[in-house]
Amino acid sequence: TGGPVTPSTATPALTVQQVADLRSALPYVDGWLAYRRWRERVPGVQTAVWFDGGLQLSSAHGLADEEARVPLTTEHLFRIASHSKTFTATAVLQLVERGALRLDDPVGTFVPRLAEAGSPLADATVRELLEHGAGVIRDGLDGDYWQHGRPFPDEGELLDMLVDHGDKAPAGSAFNYSNLGYSLLGLVVAAASGRSYGEFVTGPIVARLGLTHTGPEWADARAAEYAAGHSGRHVSQTRVRLDHVDTRAMAAATGFYGTASDLVRYASAHFDGDERLLSEHSKRLAQREAWQSDASQPASAHYGLGFVIDRVGGHRVVGHSGGYPGHITRTLFDPSIGLAVSVLTNAVDGPATSLSSGVLRLLDLAREAAPAGLATRASSSGVDPARFTGRFAGEFGIVDVALLGENLVALHPGAPDPVEGLDRLRVTGPREVLIAQGNGFGSVGETMRYEFDDDGRVTLLRGSGGMSMRPVTELDG
Template identity: 60%
Template sequence: MSNRAALESVLPYVREWVSYKVWQLRVPGVQVAIGYRGEELFSEAWGYADVEAGRRLTTSDLFRIASHSKTFTATALLQLAERGSLRLDDTVGTYVPALVDGGSPLADVTVRELMEMGAGVIRDGHDGDYWSQLRAFPDEAELLALVLDRGQKVPAGSSFNYSNLGYSLLGLVIAAVSGKSYNEYVRAEITEPLGLTNTGPDWDPSRADDFVVGYSGFHTARTRHRLDHVDTRAMAAATGFHGTASDLVRYFSAHVIGQGTLLDDHSKRLAQRTAWRSADTAGPKGYGAGFITEQINGREVRGHSGGFPGHITQSLFDPASGLVVSVLTSAASGPATLLATGIVQLLDAAADEHAEGTPIPADVDADTFTGRFANPWGVTDVARIGERLLEIDPTAPAPLESPTRLEVVDADTLRMTHGSRFASVDEDVTYDRGTDGTVRAIRGGGGMTSEPWSIPEETPEVAAGLA
């Protein structure tokens, strides 16, 4: 089986797993897109764009993708550097003279240090209540005031410090160098050339009806409430962007080494190498120049997450293989990272020719075994993952947290061959079928019967956690 065929073989279960997580976690709306080597393999939406109105979510509805904006900002700066319009080691004060006039030590940090989050800039200012929608996001004058008010908390080059204000300053650099506003530049040089018709640098009131409503989380209440969209003004370069999962797959595909025309491969490597680790000790997650770097199952991935009032998003891509996954959710604390990581794990497992377990025989129709089953003790998925059948617990945070591998014994029997021996490894799963072959029940772990189960129909308010 080719790598692409292996990835495509697991997409039906990706759909089933995501569907369950959306229902289990009562997420108002979720978009998922998956790409491979520049082609979109999967694009789907679950839930509602507007719960109260009963408006179903589609794959073209717009989410606020927040800190994904930083990748667009870094891309713009690298474009300008490739053209000789600036050098990454230029000081920021060269392009933002207000820092020099205000006596800020940030005037002497470099563009590169800001891009890599190594300039020591305070994260959101000493008054960051615009994030809680208690006041408007700052305009340029207010942004500079926030930065000039003790805006450097540690010396440049001393440590990694994630900063929205730092990336907002980079938006001013792009405007100064290009002679266009930040928003005009990224439209002209990034979104329009790629044909990203559903992606833009900030709130677009002319498309208000296309935007997904964002909702609060469950951390202080049992029910969600809606949150308004706002313009991020001078902070668009850090957090303003909107988009769709499909557009983000196309965009990040252009950042794969050897693909696309946004940047040359040298610039991509500069952006995607790990400049800092996210903690004082070595760990799997770090930061490049506008891109988060991490490992999933030993696979090196790049991308970015995003958090906006009512929207949590995550995109991951493998710069070597061309695999791209984007997940957008419309709730505070939405499970975007959980879903994106789980999807990558499922795709990797499907493509692993050397995985434990026995491949499905060529003359066996795996669909006669797959399905979702439940009893009072839990829910079990029998799923095709590449060339193998696995028993998966969809209630767990990760789909492959503790799978059981299954071997086909005969038309009505699977054997549990690999898995936790606290469970029922080396025992059988038997199928009870009707005269038409439909599965009526299975008897598996602990000798218990489980029956086919599907997600129940619910009102939009109940499904999304508003009631």
């Protein structure tokens, strides 16, 4: 692969003003995350945002361990589960670039046990495994290792599972997501590289990028650094702590651990113009849409070579989610503008997907131009629009008034999508703003009136419908 490139060379798509607007929005973004964690009663949420060639936000809210009441930090390690597939795909493509294998090589070339047993999987190609198009069963006939019902399989058991009922569809016939298929790729990486899977991915990927809080498998020596996993609240309001276990032969599919800040740094190496890990050609292969997850649903996500390709707002985003017993995680990035978001949660029902999408939606709002007549930099009548911002509560809920870039807006942080149903505001005086645009079921065309104390702090807001709302300074519990 090529040598490192500077992020500024690789990702020039954001203007100086957009970068400034994105940075100015981060305090609100972090406050929104804190509120969403509290509202959803998630034990902990760790988040990172990367743009303009560097880490711009690294935050942690809540607890690493509910039972022990340990505060979560930005350095607590999370099991990032299927993020592992992106590392595995990167390793395979590095081996392709070295000439150690070809994408269209049959898997049986590297795992002879499959050919010896007469398994159809021996004829599936490396490319088909990477795309989840090899027809491999998802998790086997007994997947209770996902629920700590038994240990994850070792290499011998993995091969037995693949040989015995391991194929469920002809190779190349359909998209069938498979953890066993990616575990098989771990064996391919080991055979083609002459090193163990863990050794190979640690060298040219983890170590090369300086990811000091990332590794391919449970690290017993770092046990105290991990955030505890927690059960969901599917049938109980009380969460139970879930232990970390070694994923053994399935590390290539689900074994990795990491932090949000390490993950956005890793994502940056997959941006356009950055060849620290892969050539531009290899990245195009990895990020090309090979299969759609559900062809009957036009908006469903696509899969490339180890990466999920999805749409969030106006973005075509690349990345992966992860589900491990007790941890739900997601990282997404827009390689064309050099922006990445990672959100890690430590509960089986953690809303990492909606939180990461919400962060991106808020950042998009911050960098977009305001509608005509509503740009605060030109239409605030000499009044600082920031004086109207804050979180306000009334009997019917909570409203955030936020200044995101040049957009002064009223948002509803109780909703998973923070931008849905927003009202756009225009400053009309030192104590009032006009609800200039929004849903007609609300109070469009009416004013929101403020009262301030002698120090300029808001004491009362008469918001939509003229109802009194008061500033929220802290959350109960």
